[in-house]
Amino acid sequence: MSHIRSGINLNVILLLLLNFLWNRQKQQKQQTYDYTECVCGCDYAFEPVDNLTKGYMTAQFKGIKRGDYILLKNGSNLYRYQVEEIDYYSEPPDMWIALLHKVVQD
Template structure:
C-alpha cells in the first residue's frame, strides 16, 4: 500500500512539472456556461416565458435537465432570436426535469 501511495504521489509531481503555470489552471473548467436552445419549441405551448422590464428579463418555466445558473437560454418569437442568461433556477420535484428560472437578456439578433 505504501508503494502505491508513493508511486501515485510521484506521478502527480511529475505531471505537475510538465504543465506550465499552476496545475489547476490547465485542467478543463467544470463550470463553463452552456447554451440551451429552445428556439425550435413553441412559446406558450412547450414552455412559458413571462417577460418583465419590457422583455429585458423574464421568468421561464420549461422542461430540461442540466440547466444551471449563468447558462444561456435561446428563444425565438416571431422570427427574432433572443438570448437570456439564467440568474436563478429551481427544479420541481415532480417532474424532476421541470424548472422555473429568472432570466436576463444578453443580446437580441
C-alpha cells in the same frame, strides 16, 4: 524541526490543491440551450418582465443551471438570455422555473 517543516509543506500543498479544484469548478463552461424551434405555451412558458429585458421561464429539461444561456425566438426576433436564478420542481424532477436576463449582443 524537519517534522514541522514537512507538515507546513503538506499544508501548503493541500491548500494549493484545494484552490486549483475550486477554480476549475468555477471555470466550467456555461451551456447554451436552443429553444428557438420550441413553441411558447406548449413546450415552455415565458413571462416577459421589463420590456423583454428579463423574464420568467418554465420548462422541462434536466441539467440547466445558473449562468447557462437560453435562446428564444419571438417571430423573427432571436433573444439570448442568461439564467440568473433557477429552481427545480420536486415533481417532475426535470421541470424548472428560472429568472432570465437578456444578454446584449455585440
